[in-house]
Amino acid sequence: MSATALLHVQDIGIAFGGLKAVQHFSLRLPAGGLYGLIGPNGAGKTTVFNLLTGVYNPDSGSMRLAATDLMGRKPHEITASGIARTFQNIRLFPNLTVLDNVRLAGQLRSRVGLFGTLARTAEYQHQEDDLTRKALDLLSIFEMQDRADELADSLSYGHQRRLEILRALATDPRVLLLDEPAAGLNPQEKLALAKSIRAIRDRFQVAVLLIEHDMGLVMDICERITVLDHGVTICEGPPKHVQNDPKVIAAYLGGGG
Amino acid sequence: MSVSHPMPAASPIAATPFRPTGPLMGVLPLAIGIVVAVLLHVILPGFVGPYYSRIVIDIGIAIILAVSLNIVNGMTGQFSIGHAGFMTVGGYTAGLITYYGSYFIWGTLGKHGVFLGTGEWLFAASCIVGGLVAAGAGYIVGLPSLRLRGDYLAIVTLGFGEILRVVLQQTGKVLDDGAAIRAAGWSQWLPPPVGGAIGFDGIPKYTNLFWVYTFVTITVVVAYRLKHSSLGRAMISVREDEIAAQAMGVNIARQKVLAFVMAAFFAGVAGGLFAHERGVIISPKDAGFQRSFDYVIMTVLGGRGSISGVTLAAIILTALPELLRDFEQYRLIVFALLLIVMMIVRPQGLFGIHEIWHFWRRRSR
Numbered sequence: 001m002s003a004t005a006l007l008h009v010q011d012i013g014i015a016f017g018g019l020k021a022v023q024h025f026s027l028r029l030p031a032g033g034l035y036g037l038i039g040p041n042g043a044g045k046t047t048v049f050n051l052l053t054g055v056y057n058p059d060s061g062s063m064r065l066a067a068t069d070l071m072g073r074k075p076h077e078i079t080a081s082g083i084a085r086t087f088q089n090i091r092l093f094p095n096l097t098v099l100d101n102v103r104l105a106g107q108l109r110s111r112v113g114l115f116g117t118l119a120r121t122a123e124y125q126h127q128e129d130d131l132t133r134k135a136l137d138l139l140s141i142f143e144m145q146d147r148a149d150e151l152a153d154s155l156s157y158g159h160q161r162r163l164e165i166l167r168a169l170a171t172d173p174r175v176l177l178l179d180e181p182a183a184g185l186n187p188q189e190k191l192a193l194a195k196s197i198r199a200i201r202d203r204f205q206v207a208v209l210l211i212e213h214d215m216g217l218v219m220d221i222c223e224r225i226t227v228l229d230h231g232v233t234i235c236e237g238p239p240k241h242v243q244n245d246p247k248v249i250a251a252y253l254g255g256g257g
Numbered sequence: 258m259s260v261s262h263p264m265p266a267a268s269p270i271a272a273t274p275f276r277p278t279g280p281l282m283g284v285l286p287l288a289i290g291i292v293v294a295v296l297l298h299v300i301l302p303g304f305v306g307p308y309y310s311r312i313v314i315d316i317g318i319a320i321i322l323a324v325s326l327n328i329v330n331g332m333t334g335q336f337s338i339g340h341a342g343f344m345t346v347g348g349y350t351a352g353l354i355t356y357y358g359s360y361f362i363w364g365t366l367g368k369h370g371v372f373l374g375t376g377e378w379l380f381a382a383s384c385i386v387g388g389l390v391a392a393g394a395g396y397i398v399g400l401p402s403l404r405l406r407g408d409y410l411a412i413v414t415l416g417f418g419e420i421l422r423v424v425l426q427q428t429g430k431v432l433d434d435g436a437a438i439r440a441a442g443w444s445q446w447l448p449p450p451v452g453g454a455i456g457f458d459g460i461p462k463y464t465n466l467f468w469v470y471t472f473v474t475i476t477v478v479v480a481y482r483l484k485h486s487s488l489g490r491a492m493i494s495v496r497e498d499e500i501a502a503q504a505m506g507v508n509i510a511r512q513k514v515l516a517f518v519m520a521a522f523f524a525g526v527a528g529g530l531f532a533h534e535r536g537v538i539i540s541p542k543d544a545g546f547q548r549s550f551d552y553v554i555m556t557v558l559g560g561r562g563s564i565s566g567v568t569l570a571a572i573i574l575t576a577l578p579e580l581l582r583d584f585e586q587y588r589l590i591v592f593a594l595l596l597i598v599m600m601i602v603r604p605q606g607l608f609g610i611h612e613i614w615h616f617w618r619r620r621s622r
């Protein structure tokens with residue numbers, strides 16, 4: 001299993017000044033896997049995402065997506081190679097429309113350069129139409145097609161979270177990193193989210209790594225879970241195993257999280 | 258409110274406004290603009306006389322500068338206050354080409370040919386070369402934008418204009434007859450003899466309504482097409498949220514520098530038009546802060562990324578001072594006050610990110 005991992009991370013770490021935010025983090029995420037990353041507040045979960053997506057460069061270790069080495073890559077290169085993410089604090093493009101938030105992904109694989117764009121060549125036109133169609137398809141899958149022309153800023157909180165996920169999917173990722181997608185949702189919304197995360201994995205054939213504080217949700221849908229505390233991996237395994245690990249219980253009780 | 262269970266769906270293609278199709282639509286806006294430019298050129302002077310015609314030329318040049326600056330300040334959300342520097346680079350380059358070029362080609366220093374004659378084509382080409390040289394400068398000045406942001410970048414762009422002003426002051430006097438040009442050795446051509454502090458006098462005055470509004474058309478069409486394209490969305494995403502833009506695969510370094518290069522190109526073209534305008538002697542002080550400030554105000558007033566808003570602001574802020582007598586003395590005070598009031602009352606500009614026509618559509622995009 002681990003030999004064929006799609007996302008292969010070994011011993012990455014980073015320190016901010018004296019603070020070792022993440023140490024010796026390893027992960028083998030297979031294609032189509034649905035894994036969880038949990039831990040108390042400040043454990044280093046978001047920092048792991050920032051390392052995986054090139055926001056920060058790991059001080060040590062190695063990371064690969066299939067055959068692509070990710071070490072030292074810029075965030076946009078990592079996105080291009082097939083890792084997409086959402087943010088803990090929603091980061092949409094507030095003054096762009098819902099449609100444009102999604103269509104933006106098209107520039108990633110654009111075959112038309114500056115001059116084709118400015119001359120509005122047939123190829124450019126064709127590509128733009130394609131992008132629009134794809135974006136609208138994606139929006140309709142998530143039942144947001146009738147909001148295509150609204151500014152992202154004007155959406156409700158739940159819709160903003162949803163748009164962030166589908167915007168990430170628009171980049172055609174092989175790995176999707178979700179940073180607390182259930183934060184701020186009510187219980188019914190969380191339930192629906194759990195269902196749709198699984199469905200997204202199946203439909204878009206992506207591997208998902210999920211950061212989530214809602215234990216019920218994580219235990220319910222994740223195949224394996226990594227637990228971080230103070231930047232250190234204290235436990236890794238299937239939900240049953242993690243649930244009963246005394247170190248995990250201690251971290252959650254003692255960590256004040 | 259729930260995130261729905263994904264399901265297969267048909268693809269409803271919403272009617273997106275303004276979607277030209279077919280090869281004709283690619284050139285139609287340009288053709289219309291050029292026809293308008295010809296009409297302006299032929300008709301306007303007869304109606305309003307040379308004084309007002311010149312104001313209309315000034316307005317056109319201001320539109321090019323404001324709309325192009327808006328690519329940097331409005332679309333990518335950087336803050337350049339050195340736009341006049343790029344304009345001046347273009348102006349001096351173009352002037353150098355037509356002034357000395359005329360001598361080498363035709364053996365004279367004056368204007369050559371009639372409307373749309375060879376002289377004017379040399380002039381148009383010189384404006385484009387001026388734009389290209391300015392674009393090169395834009396690339397160099399844009400590079401720091403990758404590391405600096407906000408105020409620091411503003412200071413770099415400001416410094417660029419001021420340094421250019423000082424450098425231009427050190428140039429030698431213009432070689433004003435054939436004998437002097439023939440006698441000049443290499444040392445006199447480097448740096449080019451463009452008049453030092455008193456300015457580059459003698460540039461043939463080719464600029465007319467036709468060329469100005471032809472370039473206005475090109476600038477506006479390019480800006481509009483850029484804004485409504487994948488490339489433009491990538492630029493705007495940089496303004497909206499750099500981190501999210503990167504996560505969506507946008508190479509923000511490339512977008513920022515590209516914005517600088519494009520904006521500088523059009524500023525350089527505008528500089529060429531300015532340098533060849535009747536009654537103008539382009540001089541080092543044109544590179545300075547004061548002129549850059551004018552264009553910044555136009556973009557702030559018009560709205561971040563609103564092409565029509567910025568165009569309107571360029572028209573108003575160019576026409577008003579000409580129409581109000583004695584305005585020149587108060588110009589800086591009034592413009593500065595205007596800027597402060599705008600920042601407080603309507604920081605997004607008159608039209609924000611929208612185009613003017615969105616306001617009389619039922620609902621804005």
Ligand SMILES: Nc1ncnc2c1ncn2[C@@H]1O[C@H](COP(=O)(O)OP(=O)(O)OP(=O)(O)O)[C@@H](O)[C@H]1O
Pocket residue numbers: 016019021039040041042043044045046047048088
């Ligand atoms: N850029 C940074 N500079 C300095 N310290 C940082 C930086 N980013 C994160 N940290 C620190 O690293 C630690 C881990 O932060 P991180 O955001 O990864 O936690 P988290 O597990 O996502 O927590 P939460 O559940 O609250 O989101 C924290 O102590 C945080 O303050």
Ligand SMILES: [Mg+2]
Pocket residue numbers: 045046047088
């Ligand atoms: Mg976090």
